[in-house]
Amino acid sequence: MFDQTATIDRQSVPAGAFHSSPIDSSHVAGSVVRFGRHKAVFRAGDDAERFFEVESGSLMLYRLLDDGRRQLVEIVFPGGICGLTASEAYESDCETLMPTVLRSYRMADLARSDSLRTRVIGQLQRQVSAMHDHAVSLGRKTAEERVCSLIVRLHGVAANAEAAQRSVTLPLTRTEIADYLGLTLETVCRTITALMRRKLLEAGRSKAEITVPNLSKLRAAACCDAF
């Protein structure tokens, strides 16, 4: 489907890095890797030799069932970690949602760098919390609440970049949104259309762009919680 070639760009560790904090027995900066949109970072079943930290861009992690059903299990934004697993092989597929810069570490780097460990723990905490919210969406929310929850979250993540803008650029196609929210493509379309009719959303200049006229109303429609 997509070209799976990435522009791999192993930057050398900055010279000064070798002389910093004495706490780390070795200096682990990771290697920078760049990917275009919709490139595979790793595949389920690949040897899990490395894990990744998102510098910019975003990723999706998904699992496939034998019969083709797909579930996006996580969307990873800058600062997030993926591919860190205790098992031999990755258990999900990982693809970029947009041009993305990752920092790649060997699994063993975690044992070497105390600062990396600390960073990873903080990040895993945040990701677990996001996954709890996601479980609530999948298990207990209606289609409309799920769509609103996702847009509220994407709005929050984009807030830095687009300042106080009310416009949100969806990094996901309708199919990806559906696979993240446990719905079908058709239900996602119909739901977005309905939200526009009700003025909770407004069309942007492309299908991937949406304007949020009233964030608190949207948040209410998402059914209260964190995002």
Add this chain to the structure above:
Amino acid sequence: MFDQTATIDRQSVPAGAFHSSPIDSSHVAGSVVRFGRHKAVFRAGDDAERFFEVESGSLMLYRLLDDGRRQLVEIVFPGGICGLTASEAYESDCETLMPTVLRSYRMADLARSDSLRTRVIGQLQRQVSAMHDHAVSLGRKTAEERVCSLIVRLHGVAANAEAAQRSVTLPLTRTEIADYLGLTLETVCRTITALMRRKLLEAGRSKAEITVPNLSKLRAAACCDAF
């Protein structure tokens, strides 16, 4: 609903502990806390001062929506961690599913003990993987597949305890199963009944006990993946 009192039992740190590995600046053993069945460990909104490691027993973490909908976001078995959050307050409620022994740590202990950090990272990896599987169940599996997946998992966890037994003791009520699987109580009942008619399950001596005549058939009905 339940008596929220726990038997708290702050054990002193073993004497020898103060003289071990020089890497940890302080020696963090945590305090042992014991709870009966269906006791609250913490509530959403409580100050998140401590996190917990399950020594024996099991826990459920759940979130409630304003209108009363509930979603169990995690079931935590021995070795598992809960309550570890970057935010000020817990974001879920946590209750025991059976009499349970926890080890309680202050959030700050994590910064002090390198061995604790390492253990926590490994555990978070396993829990993230379990949550990914759960997301697949919630988003993409049918009621029957979800029920089978859960029983297969519970069978796996109990395997140590009950050896090669084919019987599984469900630590969850039907309502809790429903709230974990994103179904209703009635659907869970009907699904279990249907599985028994089809001989994928057999009744045990109580409602909470179930016999699995053929694990691989059950696993197939759960739709393939890890659990």
Add this chain to the structure above:
DNA sequence: CGCCTGTTTGACGACAGTCAAATTAGGTGG
């Protein structure tokens, strides 16, 4: 024995899924 909680079963309805077709958007090459 009786109450309370948890479980089971039934009848019916609704939300979201399936199948199908039309429309739009993007990207490529002439």
Add this chain to the structure above:
DNA sequence: CCACCTAATTTGACTGTCGTCAAACAGGCG
């Protein structure tokens, strides 16, 4: 720059799985 081609999105009609409402049943404990 435009025509064309493919992928993505939208909309419609109908179906089915699971939720809702209701009532009966079972089990544990005082």
